[in-house]
Amino acid sequence: MKKLIKALKKNNPKAQKQLFDLYAGYLYRICFRYMSNRELSEEVLSQAFLNIFNHIAGTDISEEKPLKAWMKKIAINQSLMELRKNIRFADTLDLIEEIEEAPLTTDEQLLEDDLIQMVLGLPDGYRTVFSLYVIEGFTHEEIGKKLNISPGTSKSQLCKARRILKEKIRKTEISYEAVR
């Protein structure tokens, strides 16, 4: 991996292809999580890889883990940049009082695929904030900076996302019970 990173820093095309083959799937899934659209995800991924190739020489990365984290960060930022062009986050300050800070809970052991599909099925704004908050672990302030929205809007989006997911989980639980 060290040789690969060294070659990448020298803009070696073979190394770039090797890196693409290794991490294209991983980064595509991250992009798809945010974009929820194959074509857009591919566009974002290609831009992300171009950024990776263009900026890797300026980093001091020499190990696989930091490289992976750095590439993930680039893929997420690229996705958010694309989202900012198209999504208008509705400011829902009036709902701040009703925001449920408590995480989602359920009595059922839901399947991973169901959970993933539930999240991917969320509207763009809700899904983005939910992903950033729950999966990536950003705070509302960080999310606000990244999306050029206020922390309150981020909280509102998260709240709405949770409500929708809660409803989806309830429906899924009902279907599980029906199967039993």
Add this chain to the structure above:
Amino acid sequence: MKQSVENNIKTAFDAWDEHSSDIGFNKDTLWQSIHPNSRKSSSMFSWTRVAAAAIILFLAGGWLNAMYTNHQLKKEKLAIAEQLIQSQANTIKDTPIAELHSSEPQIIYKTKIKQVESPQTQTMLADLAKKYQSVENTNVRLQQQMAETTLNNSVLNDSIQKLLGNLHEIKEAYALQAQAIQPAKENELEIKIDEAALLALSENQLPKQGVSKSTPQKFQITLKNRMTKSESSAPLFKEVR
């Protein structure tokens, strides 16, 4: 017992991110969109290499073929030369010398006048044409002179023939005359001279007393013809003085 769904979602997405299975996007197409030049350049490079190798192989093949052909042609040439020498030797052995000379190939030289753009050459050609013209004129004059000379020669020959004919006739006439004259020499002319009288005449003296009076003629010429005979005699002093 309530479970945190959000933790499950995070775990599920982490596991999903690390999933090795393909999720349906075309990696090659995406790679081409990222690196449009890489494939082209590599393919171009490879095509260039293939083309260069093909050209080199082609040229090397052509060169080797040319070398081989050249070698074969040299061999054939040597064989043909040997055969030719052998056949010529055989022909010389079998053929008489006269036939050999007659069977020599006739070499025909043809002069082709090629026009050249160079002004120097054109000038030279013009000079040569003038010289050629003058030579032609000289040739015509010489031919005319030759014809005249031939004519004169013929006239001279005719004259010589005539002269020879005349000579022959004259010789014949002379021979006839000579035949006619020859008997007269012997018989037809007779001269009798009185020597004493001639001596006295040369000394301007009178005849001596001892001279016979019975022979008063001192100079006598007798001409005898076949037909006639004439004789004349006269006294020496009287007739001569």
